[in-house]
Structure formats: C-alpha cells, structure tokens
Amino acid sequence: MVKLLVLVVALAAGSAFSASAPGRIVGGELTTIDKYPSIVQVDYFGPNSGTWSQSCGANILNAYYVLSAAHCFAGRTYDPSLRRIRAGTSYRNTGGIISYVLREHNHPTYGKRGFDGDITVVRLINALVYSPVVQRGTIIYQDGVIPDYMPVVHAGWGRTTQGGLLSPQLRDVVIYVINRELCAERYLTLNPPGIVTENMICAGLLDIGGRDACQGDSGGPLYYGNIIVGIVSWGHGCANETFPGLSTAVAPYSDWIVATAV
Structure with a gap:
C-alpha cells in the first residue's frame, strides 16, 4: 500500500511552510477562503486595458513565496511587473491583501517537453501577512x-x-x-x-x-x-x-x- 508522507521544513523567508510527499472549476460548488486559506489569485496587468484582473491561481509557501504554474509566469510579453498576488479573499478581483511579484523561478525543464515541468516558485516584493484566511500551505x-x-x-x-x-x-x-x-x-x-x-x-x-x-x-x-x-x-x-x-x-x-x- 502506498503511503502519503508529510515532512515539515522550516524556511527562513520570514516564515515557514510544510512540505509533504493550467487552468479550470467546472461542476463544483461555491466555497469560501477560510476553507482554503493558502490559495491566492494571480492578477495580470493588461497594458492595453490599463487594469488588473485575476488570470491564474497560486499557493502560499511562506510569507514571501508562492507556488504556481510556470505558464502563468512566462510568455513573449511576460514581465514580473505585470503580475501581482491577491490573498485572503473569497471573491475574484476584490478584497484581501495585495503583494507584487519580484521574480519567478520557473523550473528549468519547463518548455522542453510539452507542459512537463509546468511549475514555478514566485518571490514576492512585500510579505504576506498571515491571518485566518491567509495561511501557508x-x-x-x-x-x-x-x-x-x-x-x-x-x-x-x-x-x-x-x-x-x-x-x-x-x-x-x-x-x-x-x-x-x-x-x-x-x-x-x-x-x-x-x-x-x-x-x-x-x-x-x-x-x-x-x-x-x-x-x-x-x-x-x-x-x-x-x-x-x-x-x-x-x-x-x-x-x-x-x-x-x-x-x-x-x-x-x-x-x-x-x-x-x-
């Protein structure tokens, strides 16, 4: 029988996260952020529209880092200044707290074989502030x-x-x-x-x-x-x-x- 293992690893970046062993919700139900406090929105700034809008999701690792898909932080027009994180809200494009992106660390294998390696660790400029609805995953x-x-x-x-x-x-x-x-x-x-x-x-x-x-x-x-x-x-x-x-x-x-x- 395969067992699921969980390992807790302390990190220095202002906090810690636990380590253990693109994009769509169809057929689901409404829920609230208190049930999933580690999920955050990835907002994209449209240069043509001049507005920010949620485009992807991500997951809090610690106060300064989130985990997401590399294809959300890549592309011909990608720049870190065009991405930000919205945490601690159940609602798209409103509420919560905002943190801007400093840089992305797309896995080095991404782009070499289809969507293999489609994963990124993203460094934020300002730390997320933990609360009951903002928690590390x-x-x-x-x-x-x-x-x-x-x-x-x-x-x-x-x-x-x-x-x-x-x-x-x-x-x-x-x-x-x-x-x-x-x-x-x-x-x-x-x-x-x-x-x-x-x-x-x-x-x-x-x-x-x-x-x-x-x-x-x-x-x-x-x-x-x-x-x-x-x-x-x-x-x-x-x-x-x-x-x-x-x-x-x-x-x-x-x-x-x-x-x-x-």
Missing part, C-alpha cells in the same frame, strides 16, 4: 505518490463551463485520480498528440466528465486531504469525459521547491 513529500482512484479537490476562480464566464467567487470540486498510463494513451490519440509525463497527475471523472478545473484556475491547487499534491496545468477542453485534466505533480519537485523558497 502544505506540499507533498518528495516522490510521494497518490494512488489511483483516490478523491482529490480543485479550487479556484476559473470558468464554470468550457468557454463560459469566470466565477466571481471561489469554487471547489471533488474528482478522482486516474491511472496515468491510461490517461497518456488517450491523449496520444489527439492530433497533435498530448504529452502526458510521469511528472503529471491526471484527475477527473473518466468516461463521465462534468467536473474539472478550467481556464483561470491554472496554477491553483490539487488537494489530497489538506495537502497540495498538484498544480493545475493543462488539458483538452474542460471537464471532458474522454480527456481528463492534467496537473503538474508536486512530488517530483518538492525538494526543489524547498530549496528555492528561501
């Missing part, structure tokens, strides 16, 4: 494994249907881990084929669909219990019954995350 232990068919949870402010509207309030949804080899076989049938690697977690309702993350949830958490085991990354549409969503598995990167967030 717990990540899975290095190389920890979540067994197939176990229930996991997405949370975020993403679209509630494929091509639909972003949710004004935080939502969550329960789905199930799907065998990676089976998931990889299905994605290979796409044209062009989708690349599912050993560094990803496939989760959804296989052959049923209707529950998933969606655009706007990228970088947010995939929880097993209260442990962050995945980072919302990519998929074919949202809540597709044949092609479940993919999250970057945190476990292959846990030691790197701990070493980076200091």
Whole structure:
C-alpha cells in the first residue's frame, strides 16, 4: 500500500511552510477562503486595458513565496511587473491583501517537453501577512505518490463551463485520480498528440466528465486531504469525459521547491 508522507521544513523567508510527499472549476460548488486559506489569485496587468484582473491561481509557501504554474509566469510579453498576488479573499478581483511579484523561478525543464515541468516558485516584493484566511500551505513529500482512484479537490476562480464566464467567487470540486498510463494513451490519440509525463497527475471523472478545473484556475491547487499534491496545468477542453485534466505533480519537485523558497 502506498503511503502519503508529510515532512515539515522550516524556511527562513520570514516564515515557514510544510512540505509533504493550467487552468479550470467546472461542476463544483461555491466555497469560501477560510476553507482554503493558502490559495491566492494571480492578477495580470493588461497594458492595453490599463487594469488588473485575476488570470491564474497560486499557493502560499511562506510569507514571501508562492507556488504556481510556470505558464502563468512566462510568455513573449511576460514581465514580473505585470503580475501581482491577491490573498485572503473569497471573491475574484476584490478584497484581501495585495503583494507584487519580484521574480519567478520557473523550473528549468519547463518548455522542453510539452507542459512537463509546468511549475514555478514566485518571490514576492512585500510579505504576506498571515491571518485566518491567509495561511501557508502544505506540499507533498518528495516522490510521494497518490494512488489511483483516490478523491482529490480543485479550487479556484476559473470558468464554470468550457468557454463560459469566470466565477466571481471561489469554487471547489471533488474528482478522482486516474491511472496515468491510461490517461497518456488517450491523449496520444489527439492530433497533435498530448504529452502526458510521469511528472503529471491526471484527475477527473473518466468516461463521465462534468467536473474539472478550467481556464483561470491554472496554477491553483490539487488537494489530497489538506495537502497540495498538484498544480493545475493543462488539458483538452474542460471537464471532458474522454480527456481528463492534467496537473503538474508536486512530488517530483518538492525538494526543489524547498530549496528555492528561501
């Protein structure tokens, strides 16, 4: 039987986080930030619109660092000054506290093989202030494994249907881990084929669909219990019954995350 291991690691950057063993919420329910105090919004500044708007999610590691998807902090026009973090609010684009981005540490393998390595540790300019709704998260232990068919949870402010509207309030949804080899076989049938690697977690309702993350949830958490085991990354549409969503598995990167967030 595979066991989930949790390791508590103290870090210096103003606080600590726990270490243990892109983007979408469809088919879920409204929830509140007090149930998920480590999730935060990633805001993007649109140079053309001149406004800030939530575009991704992230997860608090400690007062100065958050964990997200690399594709939320990359691209031809990316600059750290065009990103900020909003923490401690249930509602999209309003409330909470704001912290601006100093720099991103995208994993060095990102961009070399599909969405493999789609994970980043982001350094903030100003420290987050902890409260009941702003708390550090717990990540899975290095190389920890979540067994197939176990229930996991997405949370975020993403679209509630494929091509639909972003949710004004935080939502969550329960789905199930799907065998990676089976998931990889299905994605290979796409044209062009989708690349599912050993560094990803496939989760959804296989052959049923209707529950998933969606655009706007990228970088947010995939929880097993209260442990962050995945980072919302990519998929074919949202809540597709044949092609479940993919999250970057945190476990292959846990030691790197701990070493980076200091």
